[in-house]
Amino acid sequence: MSKVLILAGDFSETLEVFYPYERLREEGYEPVIASLEKKRLQFVVHDFEPGYSTFTEKLGHGWDADIAVADVNPADYVALVVPGGRAPEYLRNNPDVQSIVQHFFNESAPVASTCHGPLILASSGVLQGRQSSAFPEVAPDVTAAGATYVNSEALVDGNLVTSRAWNDNGPWFGKFIAMLREKAPLNG
Known part of the structure; x- marks a missing residue:
């Protein structure tokens, strides 16, 4: 099964984690939640x-993180989802998070981000020259x-x-699902 990484943490927005999580499962992908620690998240x-x-x-x-970001090998995943909430405020400062994000952009792999999630993209240095939506109050950071x-x-800019x-x-x-079907179709 093809795995999709979801970067989340304490105080991620419930609907921005669970909607992608369940849609990915429905499509046949395996969603994996990564956080700073492998622990129960709020x-x-x-x-x-x-x-x-x-x-x-x-x-x-509450939900359990499947893996700590320090243990993530981004090459094991076909795509990345970056939800919002307050978690991006502190996740964006983590070098492992930044490295993971940079990998997906370097590979032109599908990336979905919403709300405050683009704060992580901004701090990872991957937004230069792109277009991005986000929660309107995040526009200055973008x-x-x-x-x-x-x-x-729903703004599409490359991957x-x-x-x-x-x-x-x-x-x-x-x-995002349309992009995933095209760029990372399920095998079999």
Whole structure:
């Protein structure tokens, strides 16, 4: 079975991890969640409620990471998914995370990222000269990394598919699945 790596951590957005996870399983790929440590992760739910200037954050599901990023051999995976939430704020500073991201871009392998996930792409130095969507408040980070920010529910730029947030999951991941079928079809 072809494996797809999902970079997640404590306070990753629940819907941005589980929607890709289940869609990948449905397609016949094996999703593997990597984090700083192989441990039980705490995901969160972000929602927009009246009276607040930004989203609220509530505890979501817990889930076990399958592997620590230090133990990941990116060559074992056909694609990469980088969800959002608050986890990218600290994952982006990890050299193993950056090296993993750089591998997928060097190989032109499919990469999907949403919401705050492009923070990891920016810190990994892979956005220069590209177009990327992201949560709108992340736009300055995307442009500082040398990319053009595009407010899009499903933006394709070469091997990269980006979106704004969990409410774009259908269009975003639909384009990613199409790319995955083309660039990394299942054997047999």
